[in-house]
Amino acid sequence: MKRKSIWLENIYDQESILRQDITCDVLIVGAGMTGVATAYHLRNKGFNVVVVDKNKVGHGISARTTGKITYLQETIYSDLKKKHSLDVSKKYLDSQLEAIELIRSIIEEHHIDCDFESVVSYVFSQHENSSVMEEKRLLEQFGVEVEQEGNAIKVDGTYVFHPIKYILSLKEICKQSGVQFYEKTDIHFMKKGSHGYICGNELVSICAKKIVFACHYPYFLFPFLIPLKCTLERSYVSAAKVEKVEPYSAISVDQPVVSIRYHQDERNGYMIYASESHPLYQKYDSKKHFDVLEKSVLKMGLRPRYMWSNHDIMTFDQLPFIGRLEKGSRDLYLATGYNTWGMTNSNLAGKIISDMILDIYNRYEELFSPLRKLHIESLPKIIYGGMKPMIENKVWKSKKWNPDNVYFEGDLAIYVDKWGKEHVVYNRCPHMKCSLLFNSVEKTWDCPCHGSRFDLDGHVIIGPSNYNITYYH
Ligand SMILES: Cc1cc2nc3c(=O)[nH]c(=O)nc-3n(C[C@H](O)[C@H](O)[C@H](O)COP(=O)(O)OP(=O)(O)OC[C@H]3O[C@@H](n4cnc5c(N)ncnc54)[C@H](O)[C@@H]3O)c2cc1C
Known part of the structure; x- marks a missing residue:
């Protein structure tokens, strides 16, 4: 894998x-x-x-990313209606429909080869869930045709593609x-x-x-x-080979959120399955989340060929x-x-x-x-999602969050690989000096404060840090 x-x-x-x-x-x-x-x-x-x-x-x-192009985004329209107004919710829907049309027309105009496929989108729950049905009613009020299938709702006019x-x-x-x-x-x-x-x-x-x-x-x-304006959320993603590629994408409203789509490359079909989301500021162990993800895919009789994690910015409103x-x-x-x-x-x-x-x-x-x-x-979110984790991380240095094969000596963090080799880095993200968490599956040093990621040799892969962390040979 x-x-x-x-x-x-x-x-x-x-x-x-x-x-x-x-x-x-x-x-x-x-x-x-x-x-x-x-x-x-x-x-x-x-x-x-x-x-x-x-x-x-x-x-x-x-x-x-998982590369879905859809306006059915969990229960966003009901959420926006509650947080803002009916008008804001409708305007957000319009913006998403326009964005989809924009992407579609660009791909068509330039004949872009990016595995762009029309699919139907589902939002579902394992249980009878009133929020999914509330979303259906609101979308219908906005003039969208929505079908119900058990605890799921479904729309068309949505797509998947190869983002890169x-x-x-x-x-x-x-x-x-x-x-x-x-x-x-x-x-x-x-x-x-x-x-x-x-x-x-x-x-x-x-x-x-x-x-x-x-x-x-x-x-x-x-x-x-x-x-002070957002938090970061991480999810774990896998791609497993399948015999048949299904023409749908889906996302659940349950916890943990589950997201599914299919992808056909030149040779193979894949199911792309994401789950195990959590805020970056919470105590977490990437390996445990990857293990749960892998087990879920194996339970479906499939074997992950690729696994990775990713995070995105979640705004308070x-x-x-x-x-x-x-x-x-x-x-x-x-x-x-x-x-x-x-x-x-x-x-x-x-x-x-x-x-x-x-x-x-x-x-x-x-x-x-x-x-x-x-x-x-938003004030509690600013304090508990924005400031508190940063202060906590600086005070306790999230050492306790690290896996067993990582130990610390002063300001140094040391990861011992399976051959017994020690990889020593300076345990501070150059961005705002938060201490780092080792992701033992992807072999990256991750900053739980603002999402910077560094490879085993300390090179920055994802910002906001503009600098590498010092790696000691
Ligand atoms: C698990 C997961 C699944 C997702 N799936 C979907 C999905 O199915 N559908 C969907 O709509 N969205 C999805 N998203 C969200 C989507 O992937 C992101 O919102 C989107 O890719 C962000 O794009 P971006 O261009 O803003 O950021 P990026 O792609 O990160 O681009 C920013 C670029 O800026 C560069 N950069 C940063 N700092 C500097 C600097 N100082 N100087 C120069 N360059 C710099 C970086 O190197 C990077 O290349 C998903 C997110 C996650 C976490």
Whole structure:
């Protein structure tokens, strides 16, 4: 079994590293689904657009998704109605339907080969569950045709695809229109200069008139203070070979949430099965979650060929953050916080932000604005989901959470592999100095505060950390 995402199998793509200072009109920081979708909508519009990624194009959170394109997102519409209003709930539905149509039309227009398949989507519960039926009634009130099958509800007009094939195809389309991509090029700083913003790292700087932060969890604290606005949720995903690929995707509303879809590659069919979600700030042991996941797949008579974990940003009010980063500024933009529904929302973000840059009215600008006020009900979440875990981690250093084959000496964390070799790292995430948790299945050092991940040698794989952790040979 491979401890990596199925979407990263047989993907060979390489961009150049930025080695000299450059100037551009729009700099997009992050080449995941959001960054590439934004570049797509800004191409051919008279702007000099540059996209940089600290890692490789499409190799962040988007590479570890389950890749469903659906508007049936657990019980989001009932939740939004309760938290906000009927109007907000309906507008969110409209936005998701528009995003799906956007993705479909882009794939059709450019004949993108990304295993895009039409499927029906289910939301289900193992038990009679009133919230699923409430969701059905609300969707019907909004004019959506919903069918009931036992404890499940079903809609059509939804899809699945191969997220990296889609991202890399969009990247090629953008490049043909002159958009420049640079990999292994991270942004560590940003300051205002006389002709725009200067940002870059120790080696290079980029002067840009406008910047779009499409970097998932932003590396900077100010002005957005993201740790106080969201939590992170991790899920465990597997892909097992199947004889027959089914034309549906499904997600449960029970705990633990179960998510299923199928995928056909050139040779084999796979069932992609995700489960075992938990907030990152809770005490957890990745190995235990992987074991439970594996057992569930084996129980179905299947054997996982791939297993990986992934996390996404969960906003307190269940709406993404898409739009201006600072009051009064028309030059800094942010897109993140998709609550595990980033295939639709990142594509939508690309459209909304490009419309804002192009001065085109977009009806979702206000709804998703990162500058919106948080409800007073978010306060307990800010304290218990945002601040408390960070303080706890700093005080207790989450040492107790680590598996048995990890021990500590002062500020060093030592993992002993099955051959008895010791892997020694400095036990502090460079982002906000939280101590790390070893993920003994994927062999990564993970930060339970803000989701940074480092490989066995200490190299950063996923941000917000911009720096590696020190590895001692
Ligand atoms: C288990 C799981 C399953 C999911 N399944 C689905 C699904 O089926 N359908 C759905 O709609 N959504 C799903 N999601 C959500 C979706 O995968 C994410 O919301 C989405 O991929 C986020 O895309 P992104 O472009 O914002 O982030 P990313 O893909 O992480 O892109 C951000 C990029 O920014 C780069 N970067 C970061 N910091 C810097 C820096 N300082 N300088 C330069 N570059 C930087 C990173 O290297 C990265 O490539 C799932 C999420 C999880 C956790």
